[in-house]
Every structure is written in C-alpha cells, then in structure tokens.
Amino acid sequence: MIKSYKNKLYSWSERCGKKVGLDLSYFIKNGFWMAIGQIADIIIGIALFAIFARLATKETLGYYQFVMAVFAVVSVASIPGLNTSVLREVARGNDGEYVPAVRKSFFWSLLGVPIIILVGFYYYMFGSRELGSILMITSVFFPFFYAPNTWNAFLQGKCEYKKFTIFGAVQSAINAVVTIAVIYLDRSNALLIISVYLMSYSIFNVIYYCKSLNYIENNKNSGEAMKYGWFLTKINFFNFAAESVDKIIIGTLLSPVSLAIFSVVSALPFKLKMVAKSIFSVTFPKMSQDSFRAIDFIKRRQGQVILIFAFLFSILAGVIYFFLIVPISQLFFGDNYSDYYYYGRYFAILVVIHVPYLIASWYLQAKKMSRSITYISITSFLIKIVSLIIGVKIWGIVGGIWIYNMNAILLLGMHIIAIYIEDKKYSRLALELTQ
Numbered sequence: 001m002i003k004s005y006k007n008k009l010y011s012w013s014e015r016c017g018k019k020v021g022l023d024l025s026y027f028i029k030n031g032f033w034m035a036i037g038q039i040a041d042i043i044i045g046i047a048l049f050a051i052f053a054r055l056a057t058k059e060t061l062g063y064y065q066f067v068m069a070v071f072a073v074v075s076v077a078s079i080p081g082l083n084t085s086v087l088r089e090v091a092r093g094n095d096g097e098y099v100p101a102v103r104k105s106f107f108w109s110l111l112g113v114p115i116i117i118l119v120g121f122y123y124y125m126f127g128s129r130e131l132g133s134i135l136m137i138t139s140v141f142f143p144f145f146y147a148p149n150t151w152n153a154f155l156q157g158k159c160e161y162k163k164f165t166i167f168g169a170v171q172s173a174i175n176a177v178v179t180i181a182v183i184y185l186d187r188s189n190a191l192l193i194i195s196v197y198l199m200s201y202s203i204f205n206v207i208y209y210c211k212s213l214n215y216i217e218n219n220k221n222s223g224e225a226m227k228y229g230w231f232l233t234k235i236n237f238f239n240f241a242a243e244s245v246d247k248i249i250i251g252t253l254l255s256p257v258s259l260a261i262f263s264v265v266s267a268l269p270f271k272l273k274m275v276a277k278s279i280f281s282v283t284f285p286k287m288s289q290d291s292f293r294a295i296d297f298i299k300r301r302q303g304q305v306i307l308i309f310a311f312l313f314s315i316l317a318g319v320i321y322f323f324l325i326v327p328i329s330q331l332f333f334g335d336n337y338s339d340y341y342y343y344g345r346y347f348a349i350l351v352v353i354h355v356p357y358l359i360a361s362w363y364l365q366a367k368k369m370s371r372s373i374t375y376i377s378i379t380s381f382l383i384k385i386v387s388l389i390i391g392v393k394i395w396g397i398v399g400g401i402w403i404y405n406m407n408a409i410l411l412l413g414m415h416i417i418a419i420y421i422e423d424k425k426y427s428r429l430a431l432e433l434t435q
Contacts, residue, residue, distance in 0.1 A: 040169040042271050046332055048176040049267050053333040056187045062256025063131055063190040064197075065263045067138060069244035069251070070119055071145065076240055077112035078105045078146035081232025082225070083153040084365055089225045090157025095216045097225035102150045102209060104226065109143035116142060128256070134191050141195075144202035148209035158215055167211075171204040232365065235374040238381030242407075249388050250400050262397050264337045266404075268325060269347035276355050310355070318352035343398065349405040353412050360415035364422075372418035380411050 052061050082101045089097040116139035124132025155164040179197045186192060251259035322345050329341040364373050384407045391399030 036165055040165075041172050042275055044169075044172040044176045045271055045274075046268070048179060049264075050332045050334075051180045051183055053264050053267075053336060055183050056193070058257045058260040058336070060188055060190040060193065061263065062251060062258075062260040063128075063134060064194055065247055065259050066131060066251040066256065067134055067194055069247035070116060070135060071142060072244035073241045073248065074112045074115050074119075074142065075146050076233060076237045077115065078109040078143070079229055079233045080146070080240060081234075081236055082229035083150055084232055085225045085229035086150055087153040087157040088228070088366065089222060090154055091159075092222070093218070094220045094222045094225070095158075096219040096221035098150070098154050098216060099213070100221075101225055101229060102147060105150060106143055106147035109147045112142040112146075113139045127252075130190065131256070134194055137191060138195055138198055141198040141202050144206060145198055148202075148205035151205070151208045151212040154212050155215065160215060163215075167208050171201070171208070175200045175204070231370060232373075235370070235377045238377040242381045242384050245385060246388055246400055246404055249385075249392055250397065253389070253392050254396065258397055261337060261340050262400060264333055265329070265340050265343040265397075266347060266401070268329065268332075268344065269321070269350055272321075272351060273354055277358055314352045314355055318348045321351045322348040340397075343401055346398075346401045346405060350408050353408055357408065357412040357415060360412065360419060363419060364415060367422070369418065369422050372422055376411070376414045376418060380407065380414060383407065383410065 052064070056064075082105050086098055086101050117136050120132045120135030120137075120139065122132070123129075123135060152164055152168065155161075155167070175197065178200050179193065182189075182193050182196045247259055247262065250262050325344040325347075326341045329344055330338060333341075364376075384403070387403045387407065388400060391403035393399075395402070
C-alpha cells in the first residue's frame, strides 16, 4: 500500500513539474530523505546542546564553542572547497575525482595541527591557560575531523540521499550519546568533553569514507575538481571564517561565559540554517546542468509564482519563529540562560532571508561565477569583521547579534545583484551567437 501511494505521489509530481518547468519528482524523492536526515540531525543536535546548556558550566560550554570556532576557521587548511567541487564533478559522472581529492585534503589538513597549536599557545600565554591547553591537545583530531567528511559530498553527488541520511543520522546519534555520557560524568571537564566529541566524530568520518568507496562506478576524471576546489577554498576562505568569526570575537573581547550565552540564543536559528542548507542542497546538481539559467526561470510565469510563494512562506516562517523562540528555548535549555532567550527573536531576520541566500549562493557556485564569488566573499568578510568588532565592543552580545543579521541581509543583496549582472551578460552572449 505504501509503495502504491509513493508511485501516485511521484506520478502527480511529474505532472505538476511539467506545468511549472521543474523536476518535482526529483525534489520530492531526494528532498524527502534530506528532510528526514535533517529532522533526525536537528533533534539529536538540540538534545546534545540542551544537555550542555542544562548540565555543563557556562565556562565549559564557552570553551567548547570557542574550540569549534577555531577549528572551523582553520578548516581552510583542509581545502573545504573540494567538497563542493567533488559534488559537482560526481553529479556530472566523474567519480575518479573523489579519492584524489580526499587524499589531497587530508595531507593539507596536517598543516592545521601546528596552526591550532600556535593559537592554543597564544591563549595559554596571554589568555586562558585551560583554553590554550584544550586547543593544543585536541589539534590532533583536526585532519580526521574534516578531510574524510568529503564522503557526504560524494554521496550527494551520486544522489544516494538515503545512504547519506542513514550514515549521518547514525554518526550524529552515537556522537551525541558518548558526549552526553561524558558530560554526566564530569560537567566541568572541558578537555575530556571536547576530546570525546571530536574523536567519535572523526572515527565515523574515516569509517564512512571507506564505505563510500563501494559506490565509485568509474574512473572518469575531468581534471577540474582540484583546480576548482582550490579556487573555491581561496575565495570562500572568507566565508568559512565569517561563519565562526563572531564566536571568536565574542569569546576574545568579552568572555567564555558571554560566548556561551550567545551560543545558546543562536543555537536554534543556526540549526535551522543547517537544516535549510542540507535540504536545499538537492538543487545543486540540477543547477550544475548547463541548461538551467536563473534569468530564464524568472521570466516564466510559473517561476514568478514559485518565487512569490517562497517569499510569503519565508515571511510566515519568520513570524512563527519570532513568537515561539522564547518558550521553545526555555523548554529545551532550561533556566540557566532564561534571562537571555529574548535575544533569539532578533534572529527572525535570518530565518526570513536564509533560504533565498542559500539558493543564490548555490547558483553562483554551480555556474562557476568566479569573479562574483571572489568579490562578494572578500568584501562581505571585511565588512563583517570590522562591524562585529565595533558592535561587540560598544553593545556586547546584542551588538554581535544585530551585526550578524545586518551582514546576512547585505550578503543576500550582493548575491542577487551578482546573479542579475552575470545572467544579463550570458543572455547577451547567447543572443550574439544566434545572430
């Protein structure tokens, strides 16, 4: 019976898809698994963070967030642009790009170890000795934490969303269980908690990379994955850094306790960001196809209807989020941070604009709009750094939150302008070639 309903749903989606010019059956099938995976991930992630907020000390939570932020910034050493590049090439049938990319990522990741040790040494000498020690000791996990995780990009490129979902859910669940167990044993032992978290996550990355090798179907190699991965890494360094620089600035200019507060009030909206990113990543293989152009989609009446509907849906999501975030935060995280939960309402702006930004960002990368990506990354990063330092210095945590939202709006605007300009050029070129 379930199979019968599934077939009817796919049949209906194919008919509707032809009317609006989209492969809806593709999005329903694969978006379903991505949604299931993200529902599991968000439940597990919130459960882990809720235990952290309820049981661990504020200093411990602050240290954990700071270490993860440093790891995220230093992740540029693992050439993270290879993930997107591998996804793009595998979606085009070039499976031979996968293994060399992971090997290159791992060996370059080894550079991250001394970098994190140096950062830890700095904080050990001039800041918190405990934080510095944690950074230096946990640096050993860095190469395994990032390089092998290319398995998820490979499976997405192969459209193996079911496998991707199952693997990710198991990894998140076991990682959360072992971390929570350590928190129960010693809620103030930040070094032990962070080490166990990083180690369990890294072990699963290695296991899943080995399992993903079974899905390689050919040795085709376009020769573009490494080059484009390097390019994306260089110009997206600013994006990678910008995602975590707010936590580093708050933790450095204010305190680990302030960072813990910021992390709690931003936990749910940032988790929603991750959910949206994973679900809408199913659009990337379609956007990578040469036949898809944004300007053609927008010109069609069906495309305009879809965009209006998406806009209204985003507004509704933001309004619902605004009114529910305080009681939901209280429910999940308890009373330790109850004086600050209303800060979370400010992130309603982010909830409204993130999906449009995400799709615009995927489009620029899928179409390899290199110049636009470079300009946007560098400009937005510099603006964010300067404005965050000023905002946090003057207004503290609230200043950091508002600056984060304002920069998100700026980033969306820059992406829309870039797509408009680039597609206009493409249309003129196409017209000249047909004449």
